[in-house]
Amino acid sequence: MTDAPKQIAVCGDGDPGTPHAEAARIAGRLIAEAGAVLLTGGMTGVMEAASEGARAAGGLVAAVLPGSDVSSVVAPAQVRIATGAGEARNVILVRSADAVVAIGGAYGTLSEIAVARKLGIPVFGYRTWKATSPARAGQLVEACATIEDAVARALAGG
Amino acid sequence: MTDAPKQIAVCGDGDPGTPHAEAARIAGRLIAEAGAVLLTGGMTGVMEAASEGARAAGGLVAAVLPGSDVSSVVAPAQVRIATGAGEARNVILVRSADAVVAIGGAYGTLSEIAVARKLGIPVFGYRTWKATSPARAGQLVEACATIEDAVARALAGG
Amino acid sequence: MTDAPKQIAVCGDGDPGTPHAEAARIAGRLIAEAGAVLLTGGMTGVMEAASEGARAAGGLVAAVLPGSDVSSVVAPAQVRIATGAGEARNVILVRSADAVVAIGGAYGTLSEIAVARKLGIPVFGYRTWKATSPARAGQLVEACATIEDAVARALAGG
Amino acid sequence: MTDAPKQIAVCGDGDPGTPHAEAARIAGRLIAEAGAVLLTGGMTGVMEAASEGARAAGGLVAAVLPGSDVSSVVAPAQVRIATGAGEARNVILVRSADAVVAIGGAYGTLSEIAVARKLGIPVFGYRTWKATSPARAGQLVEACATIEDAVARALAGG
Numbered sequence: 082m083t084d085a086p087k088q089i090a091v092c093g094d095g096d097p098g099t100p101h102a103e104a105a106r107i108a109g110r111l112i113a114e115a116g117a118v119l120l121t122g123g124m125t126g127v128m129e130a131a132s133e134g135a136r137a138a139g140g141l142v143a144a145v146l147p148g149s150d151v152s153s154v155v156a157p158a159q160v161r162i163a164t165g166a167g168e169a170r171n172v173i174l175v176r177s178a179d180a181v182v183a184i185g186g187a188y189g190t191l192s193e194i195a196v197a198r199k200l201g202i203p204v205f206g207y208r209t210w211k212a213t214s215p216a217r218a219g220q221l222v223e224a225c226a227t228i229e230d231a232v233a234r235a236l237a238g239g
Numbered sequence: 240m241t242d243a244p245k246q247i248a249v250c251g252d253g254d255p256g257t258p259h260a261e262a263a264r265i266a267g268r269l270i271a272e273a274g275a276v277l278l279t280g281g282m283t284g285v286m287e288a289a290s291e292g293a294r295a296a297g298g299l300v301a302a303v304l305p306g307s308d309v310s311s312v313v314a315p316a317q318v319r320i321a322t323g324a325g326e327a328r329n330v331i332l333v334r335s336a337d338a339v340v341a342i343g344g345a346y347g348t349l350s351e352i353a354v355a356r357k358l359g360i361p362v363f364g365y366r367t368w369k370a371t372s373p374a375r376a377g378q379l380v381e382a383c384a385t386i387e388d389a390v391a392r393a394l395a396g397g
Numbered sequence: 398m399t400d401a402p403k404q405i406a407v408c409g410d411g412d413p414g415t416p417h418a419e420a421a422r423i424a425g426r427l428i429a430e431a432g433a434v435l436l437t438g439g440m441t442g443v444m445e446a447a448s449e450g451a452r453a454a455g456g457l458v459a460a461v462l463p464g465s466d467v468s469s470v471v472a473p474a475q476v477r478i479a480t481g482a483g484e485a486r487n488v489i490l491v492r493s494a495d496a497v498v499a500i501g502g503a504y505g506t507l508s509e510i511a512v513a514r515k516l517g518i519p520v521f522g523y524r525t526w527k528a529t530s531p532a533r534a535g536q537l538v539e540a541c542a543t544i545e546d547a548v549a550r551a552l553a554g555g
Numbered sequence: 556m557t558d559a560p561k562q563i564a565v566c567g568d569g570d571p572g573t574p575h576a577e578a579a580r581i582a583g584r585l586i587a588e589a590g591a592v593l594l595t596g597g598m599t600g601v602m603e604a605a606s607e608g609a610r611a612a613g614g615l616v617a618a619v620l621p622g623s624d625v626s627s628v629v630a631p632a633q634v635r636i637a638t639g640a641g642e643a644r645n646v647i648l649v650r651s652a653d654a655v656v657a658i659g660g661a662y663g664t665l666s667e668i669a670v671a672r673k674l675g676i677p678v679f680g681y682r683t684w685k686a687t688s689p690a691r692a693g694q695l696v697e698a699c700a701t702i703e704d705a706v707a708r709a710l711a712g713g
Contacts, residue, residue: 083559085309085312085315085316085317086317086579088309088319094690114587118317118318122304124601125292132636141299141317141318143301143318143320145320145399146660149334149483150334151243151246151334151335151337154243157243158243159244159299160246160276160299160301160318161243161246161335162301162320162331162335163331163334163335164322164331165331165334165482165483165484166331166481166482166485166643166646167328167465167481167646167650168481168644168646168650168670168673168674169390169481169482169640169646169647171670172640172641172642172646173320173321173322173323173324173331173643173644174644176307176308176309176321176323176641177309177319177320177321178641179309184689185689185690185692186688186689187673187688187691188669188670188672188673188691189673190688191665191669191670191672191686191688192669192670192673195662195665195666195669196299196642196662196666197646198662198663198665199642199663199666200642208689209688209689210686210687210688211686211687211688212665212684212685212686212687212695213684213685213686214616214659214660214664214683214684214685215659215660215682215683216568216659216660216661217660217661217662219288221686229610236397249431252532268542298514307641315552321493323640323641323642323643324485324488324515324639324640324643325488325623325639326488326492326512326639327485327488327489327639327640328481329512330482330483330484330485331485332489334483334484343531343532344530344531344532344533345515345530345532345533346511346512346514346515346533347493347511347515349507349528349530349531350508350511350512350515353504353505353507354484354487354504354508355505355512356485356503356507357508358484358502366531367530367531368528368529368530369529369530370507370526370527370528370529370537371526371527371528372501372502372503372506372507372525372526372527373501373502373524373525374410374501374502374503375502375503375504376469379528383443385443393497401625401628401631401633401635402633404635405636423647434633435632441650446700457615457633457634459617459634459636461636465650467562467650467651467653468652470559473559474559475559475560475592475615476562476592476615476617476634477562477651478617478619478636478647479647479650479651480638480647481646481647481650482647488639489637489638489639489640489647490637492623492624492625492637492639493625493635493636493637495625522680553643
């Protein structure tokens, strides 16, 4: 499938009042403008805002849902996958992506970052988790000062 | 998500030499022409032929893959979901569909039909499984004499 | 793990009023008496009766649950796995088994039989599904006249 | 299932040369001596050492495997569940546990901690991850100075 578009996952908190809605909207728009597919978890907060940004720019969005019914989708998306796997959908989302953009920082996002690192998928972070362990030195994510930079690097490096 | 397009899954054997390639190609084309999203398992045989039919007609195709890497995809698809779930991806595929078109009859297809029936998702079959049990009378699938009829009923009834 | 005990899955309808409760109880008891681990879906009906039969005989039972919380278990079991995968837990259940005993015939059971056949895991059936397709001749399961025979063959052949 | 034993997951790095083998072995032993079921990922490193500790003390161990075949198990375990879900098995492992003991710190362990926190399952850590985000103040895990303390709190609080 050499001609398939890149797939970029945007992960972040699902809080409908997230302070990162504008950043997420920009991320979605930039991904769409680059001709890449936006993958999100399909629910509220960062997921919804990113999806709206991409759709407004004419992009293709796929929602990888935790629920077992596609009608559970909140974010606008042409393709809706009902994994029915609960939190395990985070793994399906991440492993389907060429690169991950992580915005903000709740526990679901942390699980997505961790899985991406485990699988060797690059993660570009904006105002997200930092973590250290006795066994893993170095940055948890490629921290980016702007959302534009995070998306540009995800599109280039993913 | 009232304006999201319908999603129709086409299931069938993965044999690259399947006798049902032409039927699958027609199914993919008809689904695309109706503006619905085609969902397949993303591999060879019926999946690949249906995807080719939909793509040739300008349709949107999502591959719901058994493997853990999107590069495992064979069928043409704009969206590729790496479930990493092996045979359990059949469940994710089926539960994401408004209706299922089952073509031909290997065991994976039978599992998809069974899950769809369990979940109450309509299944329209073309040259596929028949099954009976002491506890379940009636047809396993809505058997259709032509692939055109199967798709039309899936689009109408899904 | 050469010394790990065999694992036998007993699948069947979840109807609390199943006509197969006695057969399931016998199956559970015989599996326990053979020193094998009983795997079930952990819910009502055949699953519960088989688990009761095994526990009463001092056997080890693991419930592979569809839900996301171990407290959803109904059948008695020392080990409870909350797959959170809904119907996809059927795949996890089957692929963990050395052999499957299928009792009775609802759609979930049919999906388990189909997955087992796909994966090459032997299935011994008692009053369960029959199925045919244009592409698959032969029996769907090894049909057994008695539950004792089904379990004996599962223990021997699994 | 009021009389079912507690289930405690021990998570940690899979490196066969892990520096935490002795701590893991102690954890397994203490869990077994308390009559609880030990859940692990069934592979090498911390998983294997914990399982050995529990088995040597006569405990019940269940391996929740990433692979699709029970023969992929490394750690000793009476029950082996082949999730076939890859990294998503971490979610199944965690959500089946009353409490999690996290030892050491690789990325898989971080994903397990994150999922547990998301699901509200208590996590007791020994020489494991610390993490902060702009949105989540407070400790990532309940950090414990000794493995004995981590297990005692998991058994009490889980």
